[in-house]
Amino acid sequence: GAGVSQSPRYKVTKRGQDVALRCDPISGHVSLYWYRQALGQGPEFLTYFNYEAQQDKSGLPNDRFSAERPEGSISTLTIQRTEQRDSAMYRCASRGPSSYEQYFGPGTRLTVT
Amino acid sequence: QKEVEQDPGPLSVPEGAIVSLNCTYSNSAFQYFMWYRQYSRKGPELLMYTYSSGNKEDGRFTAQVDKSSKYISLFIRDSQPSDSATYLCAMSIFGNEKLTFGTGTRLTIIP
Numbered sequence: 001g002a003g004v005s006q007s008p009r010y011k012v013t014k015r016g017q018d019v020a021l022r023c024d025p026i027s028g029h030v031s032l033y034w035y036r037q038a039l040g041q042g043p044e045f046l047t048y049f050n051y052e053a054q055q056d057k058s059g060l061p062n063d064r065f066s067a068e069r070p071e072g073s074i075s076t077l078t079i080q081r082t083e084q085r086d087s088a089m090y091r092c093a094s095r096g097p098s099s100y101e102q103y104f105g106p107g108t109r110l111t112v113t
Numbered sequence: 114q115k116e117v118e119q120d121p122g123p124l125s126v127p128e129g130a131i132v133s134l135n136c137t138y139s140n141s142a143f144q145y146f147m148w149y150r151q152y153s154r155k156g157p158e159l160l161m162y163t164y165s166s167g168n169k170e171d172g173r174f175t176a177q178v179d180k181s182s183k184y185i186s187l188f189i190r191d192s193q194p195s196d197s198a199t200y201l202c203a204m205s206i207f208g209n210e211k212l213t214f215g216t217g218t219r220l221t222i223i224p
Contacts, residue, residue: 003196004156033211040121042201042214091156100145100208102144104156 003027004094009027012111013082019024021077021108025094032075033069033093033102043091049075082112116140119215127223128137132189136202137214145208146178150199151217157201161187164208166218170206192222 005024015017025032031050035043045059051072060066064082069075079086089109093102119136123181126132149168151159160182161176163169163185169176175188185204189196203212 031209035212040216041145042117042203043212044118045211045213048211051176059211069170093156100161100162102212104158106156 004092004103006090006092006105006108008108009106010109010111012113014036014082015082015112018078018111019082021079021090021110023075023077023092023094023105025073025075025092026096028053028101029094029096029103030072031054031071031095031097031102034075034077034097035091035093035104037089037091037107039089045079079110082110084112086110114139115216116213117202117204118190120218121216123219125219125221125223126192127193128192130192130222132187132192132196132220132222134187134189134200134220135217136185138185138204138213140206140213141180141183141203142206143204143213145205146176146199147203147212148174148183149203149214151199151201153198161166183211194224196223197221205215 032047033048037043047057049069064080067077089107091107092105146163148161150160151157166180173190177186198219201217202215
């Protein structure tokens with residue numbers, strides 16, 4: 001079946017612009033996670049949802065970052081007033097209800113110029 | 114100090130060798146331990162999953178957890194060129210929430 005999909009795969013934006021990154025989880029997966037991965041580093045947790053409820057947003061760096069999952073399926077991570085330090089790979093993962101495995105998507109490479 | 118420490122490598126070994134990858138951690142509340150494999154330009158994929166202390170074997174792969182030492186290992190026997198990837202350790206407290214990852218170790222198996 002289809003895996004986790006993310007769009008866009010690449011995003012180049014100018015400093016100060018807002019960006020919205022989309023994640024489409026595996027069908028039936030109730031949990032959805034957002035991570036950020038810098039080059040040569042492991043993924044760093046940002047936030048996660050069970051269904052539409054945001055369970056933990058402790059990893060969001062500051063209030064420019066927000067996420068939503070209004071219908072418990074697709075999620076959007078929004079970064080307002082982007083800064084160069086926001087440049088990274090943003091990865092989404094989803095997990096089924098009876099498994100501990102998180103399935104990762106291909107990521108969105110964000111470059112802020 | 115990071116919660117999870119992992120030697121970033123790179124590590125190069127000849128084909129057929131036994132590979133040992135390790136992580137240490139500081140948070141004694143971690144109970145679920147995982148190893149993810151990440152090929153270049155791809156997302157991480159779960160390789161092994163272990164709950165609490167002990168060993169788990171799956172084919173050529175063995176995961177070990179020593180909670181008393183806060184130390185986990187992944188062993189790869191009869192290493193193959195297709196094993197060349199970055200290996201990430203990850204852990205969580207309850208298993209169903211956020212994962213805390215190590216830096217990842219870049220492994221190359223030389224034919």
